[in-house]
Amino acid sequence: MTTPATAQRGARIEVVGLTAAYGRTRVLDSVRLTLEPGGWLAVIGPNGSGKSTLLRSILGFHPHQGQVRIDGVPTTGMRRRDRARSLAYAPQTPVLPDGVTTREYVALGRTPHRPLLAAPRGVDRSVVADVMERLELDRLAERTLATLSGGEQQRAVLARALAQQPRVLLLDEPTAALDLGHAQQVLDLVDRLRRQDGLTVLSTLHDLTLAGQYADRLALLSGGRVAAEGPPADVLTPAALSTHYGARAEVVAGPNGPTVMPVRARD
Amino acid sequence: MTATAGSGTRPGSGHPPATTPRGRRRPGLVLAGAGAALLLTLLAGVWVGALPLPPGAVVVTLLDRLLGPLGVHLSGGLSGTQEAVLLELRLPRVVLAALVGAGLAISGAAYQGVFRNPLADPYLLGAAAGAGLGATLVIAYSPVQTVGPFGIVPLAAFIGAMLGVGCALALGTLTGGSHSATLLLAGIAVAAFLAAAQTLVQQQNTDDLREIYGWLLGQLGKAQWSEVLVALPYLGTACLVLLFCGRALDVLAVGDDEAASLGVHPGRLRLLVIVAASLAAAAAVSVSGLIGFVGLVVPHIARRLVGGSNARVLPVSLLIGGAFLVLTDIVARTVVAPAELPIGVVTAFIGAPFFAGLLWVGARRR
Numbered sequence: 001m002t003t004p005a006t007a008q009r010g011a012r013i014e015v016v017g018l019t020a021a022y023g024r025t026r027v028l029d030s031v032r033l034t035l036e037p038g039g040w041l042a043v044i045g046p047n048g049s050g051k052s053t054l055l056r057s058i059l060g061f062h063p064h065q066g067q068v069r070i071d072g073v074p075t076t077g078m079r080r081r082d083r084a085r086s087l088a089y090a091p092q093t094p095v096l097p098d099g100v101t102t103r104e105y106v107a108l109g110r111t112p113h114r115p116l117l118a119a120p121r122g123v124d125r126s127v128v129a130d131v132m133e134r135l136e137l138d139r140l141a142e143r144t145l146a147t148l149s150g151g152e153q154q155r156a157v158l159a160r161a162l163a164q165q166p167r168v169l170l171l172d173e174p175t176a177a178l179d180l181g182h183a184q185q186v187l188d189l190v191d192r193l194r195r196q197d198g199l200t201v202l203s204t205l206h207d208l209t210l211a212g213q214y215a216d217r218l219a220l221l222s223g224g225r226v227a228a229e230g231p232p233a234d235v236l237t238p239a240a241l242s243t244h245y246g247a248r249a250e251v252v253a254g255p256n257g258p259t260v261m262p263v264r265a266r267d
Numbered sequence: 268m269t270a271t272a273g274s275g276t277r278p279g280s281g282h283p284p285a286t287t288p289r290g291r292r293r294p295g296l297v298l299a300g301a302g303a304a305l306l307l308t309l310l311a312g313v314w315v316g317a318l319p320l321p322p323g324a325v326v327v328t329l330l331d332r333l334l335g336p337l338g339v340h341l342s343g344g345l346s347g348t349q350e351a352v353l354l355e356l357r358l359p360r361v362v363l364a365a366l367v368g369a370g371l372a373i374s375g376a377a378y379q380g381v382f383r384n385p386l387a388d389p390y391l392l393g394a395a396a397g398a399g400l401g402a403t404l405v406i407a408y409s410p411v412q413t414v415g416p417f418g419i420v421p422l423a424a425f426i427g428a429m430l431g432v433g434c435a436l437a438l439g440t441l442t443g444g445s446h447s448a449t450l451l452l453a454g455i456a457v458a459a460f461l462a463a464a465q466t467l468v469q470q471q472n473t474d475d476l477r478e479i480y481g482w483l484l485g486q487l488g489k490a491q492w493s494e495v496l497v498a499l500p501y502l503g504t505a506c507l508v509l510l511f512c513g514r515a516l517d518v519l520a521v522g523d524d525e526a527a528s529l530g531v532h533p534g535r536l537r538l539l540v541i542v543a544a545s546l547a548a549a550a551a552v553s554v555s556g557l558i559g560f561v562g563l564v565v566p567h568i569a570r571r572l573v574g575g576s577n578a579r580v581l582p583v584s585l586l587i588g589g590a591f592l593v594l595t596d597i598v599a600r601t602v603v604a605p606a607e608l609p610i611g612v613v614t615a616f617i618g619a620p621f622f623a624g625l626l627w628v629g630a631r632r633r
Contacts (some may be wrong), residue, residue: 019577061524084530095522097383099575104517111518112530117511144575 010037010200011071011086011167013058020050020057027053028064029224035168040194044212044235045221046245051204053094054221055172058202059089064082070168076228084112088166093175094157096145106132109163115155128163135159135189151182158189172201173208183198183207189215212236212257220244232257294573300585302395305365306595312361315597316602318352320345325353343382360490363498364596367487367555370547372588373581375562377509377544377570380516380577381537382447389548392541396461397431398424398552402482407472417497420580421553428549431461436541457525474547485558485611487596494554501550508543508587513578516540520577553581560614561588564622571607571625591618
């Protein structure tokens with residue numbers, strides 16, 4: 001596809017020696033990750049392991065040491081607008097402003113591409129229309145966000161991120177508020193966009209089976225360190241789940257990736 | 268919500284678009300309507316009064332004054348007294364009312380946008396309390412009434428308002444960065460302190476209570492061109508800045524992290540909007556006293572007409588606010604003529620039922 005939204009291919013992301021703290025508590029310790037263009041890396045790990053902080057540090061929202069490079073260029077030297085043209089972000093609980101229509105919300109994604117105070121141009125409108133069509137939001141365009149269902153809202157947030165025409169999508173728990181069916185729809189959509197546009201995807205996912213099914217690489221964060229990194233089948237092992245989650249689970253290999261099955265305690 | 272797994276293919280099929288008011292699709296129409304309303308109320312404001320002025324002659328005289336510098340001269344046929352009433356009494360008053368109403372309304376809309384709080388108003392960060400203390404202090408203690416061509420009360424009120432907001436901003440920034448909740452609480456603390464100081468001064472100077480209350484309730488009765496000239500640079504600058512900030516405020520509305528991920532500096536932007544909105548509030552308060560309600564409610568009326576996007580709410584609020592205050596000022600000076608009602612009272616008397624009606628209609632439409 002050569003629509004305006006697919007003008008650029010995915011970027012290579014390198015995270016080197018990333019260390020971050022809340023006050024005196026160190027939450028990330030020398031994290032090192034590499035994402036190849038067009039790859040999907042899911043960061044997994046128990047609650048409080050630093051998944052969201054990792055994403056926020058990569059975006060530059062959280063003070064940190066170490067370096068993040070986009071196609072070899074350190075983000076610290078980039079202007080905020082330029083960074084926003086490369087990295088798009090969908091937070092775990094997006095703020096959906098009152099009384100704003102889906103179209104207006106998606107159009108906010110054009111912010112880094114136009115002067116902040118200027119009116120949208122033709123190219124902005126056409127990118128927005130294109131993204132909304134691809135995500136099947138055109139019929140919801142004039143509805144306010146509050147009237148959308150949870151799955152539709154998540155799609156609107158994705159559309160806003162795509163309207164940025166980014167090279168990397170950073171998704172913090174994109175399925176947190178969704179039931180299984182809607183979670184699958186959203187992840188299928190991300191997967192399709194990744195394959196069509198060659199976008200690089202970095203997401204956190206707390207559902208291990210979904211992470212194993214959709215991502216091509218997993219990074220297991222535990223206590224702020226990368227405990228394991230690699231293809232899902234290598235990372236999702238009963239031993240790792242026991243050590244880092246304190247969980248009893250069996251892992252079943254499948255054609256599309258491993259499935260994690262929790263096992264109840266027997267006394 | 269009843270969305271099912273199939274809703275991805277047929278989104279929205281079950282929802283009628285009833286939640287989209289008609290005006291939201293035609294913001295240009297609403298803007299033109301609000302502009303026309305402002306113009307009409309301005310004309311009504313110079314026609315109506317104790318001394319009746321012939322409407323046609325008023326329009327011709329105003330055109331004559333406007334076009335005079337271009338070499339066009341028209342004769343409206345007003346007598347000398349009529350012309351003096353028009354140009355020295357009614358016109359400055361009507362213009363001041365429009366300026367103050369527009370300033371308060373856009374300031375309130377900006378505060379509501381920047382704090383993402385529908386209850387925010389222009390006096391949120393201590394502008395009212397600071398102005399109140401400044402005015403009370405000079406009414407009670409100042410031996411002089413004017414400084415140069417300017418009245419001392421507006422001057423003190425303006426300085427007090429800016430100091431109040433300055434304190435709140437300093438306190439909020441020192442304690443919580445640019446985080447908006449901390450800033451709100453800092454504003455509450457500063458306002459409470461200043462209001463207490465003002466009450467103390469009042470209580471020590473009971474002779475001046477009447478004058479102080481007259482000021483606090485808001486008044487445009489002493490409006491002159493000098494006051495218009497005092498307020499215009501500040502109000503004009505602040506309104507222009509805020510009008511340009513509408514789109515940026517829409518970006519801020521998605522939260523600080525997301526705004527930053529869209530390439531915006533949330534802290535800087537918020538500071539710019541707060542300073543501009545406070546400047547408008549301080550300038551408005553200094554020439555008209557404390558006029559409530561306009562800054563709180565007019566933005567909500569605008570939102571009902573054009574939706575939640577600040578890029579449209581701000582200009583529409585500006586126009587409606589101006590028209591609304593000119594209208595209430597006409598009522599304030601005519602219902603008990605030759606006496607006047609305090610305009611702050613009239614804004615609430617007219618505005619509250621009107622707004623209640625709007626809520627009622629909105630609820631029924633849903």
